[in-house]
Amino acid sequence: MNKASTSSDGDRPGGITPRRDPAAPSADVLEDVLGRFAEVEAGASARTLLAQVLAATLIAFTRTSSVRDPLTETAPGSAEEALAALAGIGHLRASLAAVDATWQVEAEQRIRQDDAAEGMTPESQGRGAGHEIALARRISPAASSFSQAKARRLIRDMPGTVDRLWSGMVTDQQASTVAGALDGADPETCRSIDERIREHPEMLHGKGQRRLHAEIRDLVQKLEPERSRERADRAARARHVSMTPLDDGMARVSATLRAIDAVALMYSLRTRAESLRAAGAKTSVTALEADLLVEDVQRSTRDAEQDSAGQAPRHPRPQPGLEVGIVITDTALLDREDDAGTARLEGYGTIPAHIVRDTLLGRPPGHLRHDEGDHPDLEVTAFFRRLYAAPSTGELIAMESPSRAFPAGLARMLRWRDTTCRTPWCNAMIRHSDHAIPHHRGGPTSFANGQGLCARCNLLKEHGLWVLTPLSRGESEPDTERAASPPGVWVWSSPHGATGASPTPPLIITWPDGPGEDDEPPGPSPSG
Structure with a gap:
């Protein structure tokens, strides 16, 4: 594909410099851009892609659904024009998300074909596609992996949702939420939900990501109840705690827990923090919750150490009672054969009813019932080495x-x-x-x-x-x-x-005391 002209008549590639003042129209800008597109020499697939982008732009700003009047029918300089511009940009973002999903799948398929032509084994073909796609899209491999999984699901099993995404009836965030909520679902389940979205796109209107995710998961629960326990058990076994460094000496500790445990934990922290505030504490409730969490963990550690040393805890304190609000029908609670039923967990949302039943019986999802054996690590005993100074x-x-x-x-x-x-x-x-x-x-x-x-x-x-x-x-x-x-x-x-x-980051980051002619921060130059 030949690159467009890179003349110096602007500060953008190709010399195309849209006006920075949105209120200053120019009759020549659109004609100039379209003329440059017409001059592009490229293969059929590349020209088709450019045509799709142009068509998406035209549709987004002439058939915008989230404002009363599209951009082309608003008065110049009006607030309606500004809102129509924003709505059109959002519409265009949705259309481009459909194009993006299509090309993620296409890129993966082409890399897989190249691997096959190189004689790689079937199980090795396409293994590196995600890494290459991540680099081309300038995102992390992990984020790209999630994006690719959603793209595959949309393109292969949800053509109706892709059509609605292209037309702007579904936003890019909604499509991503739906595809993410269907992780692990059978293709037939995906197609069934896709048909509902195609016929009734209004079912997505006005719904935030959290609510939409919960509703899609509720549909999955009803469409494939026989796999619900397997999904819950697999998810529970993946529970973990992680830490993310923040600025100014702070850090975020995140815990992925069973929903009932998480709600109980948050309820306990909130109740105790509010009690401390009522008793005269000046610290905010949220800060008190964080302090109580650290205090509980540290106390548990001390108690465990004293217990292992045969000592009684120095400051025994009764644990607070836990209260969890669950809305569930008597049928869902008592019918052990019904895995399609759901309950609503206060502060969380929809949850399979069998999780509530199993938790009450002392067998929550992810509960280990058998010794799964040891997995010893390999150890390397000794190496020669030399140091450089x-x-x-x-x-x-x-x-x-x-x-x-x-x-x-x-x-x-x-x-x-x-x-x-x-x-x-x-x-x-x-x-x-x-x-x-x-x-x-x-x-x-x-x-x-x-x-x-x-x-x-x-x-x-x-x-x-x-x-x-x-x-x-x-x-x-x-x-x-x-x-x-x-x-x-x-x-x-x-x-x-x-x-x-x-x-390559330095072991210790140092900055000059003050700016000077030759002072530059460590690392490569912008052109490097």
């Missing part, structure tokens, strides 16, 4: 090992330096230490060639001809330091041409 300061700047595996000390240095997965756009936690230039291609096990990756990125990086190219920090460093130090940037290139940059 900067000649000028003696500071440890690198470490190298003759073995393929990264020693514990070197792996720790990589984690400290990289913080999160080094794949462009990925923010996942580091799980593996990886050779940027693979070991089998001569890459050393060193600080300079090492990087921290999440498990997913490390496994998929070797799938296909991914190429990582180092860009040096600068030629002013001595040869010994330059060879031992990691490059300023690793440029990632996927097998099919998607690219992204991964700057």
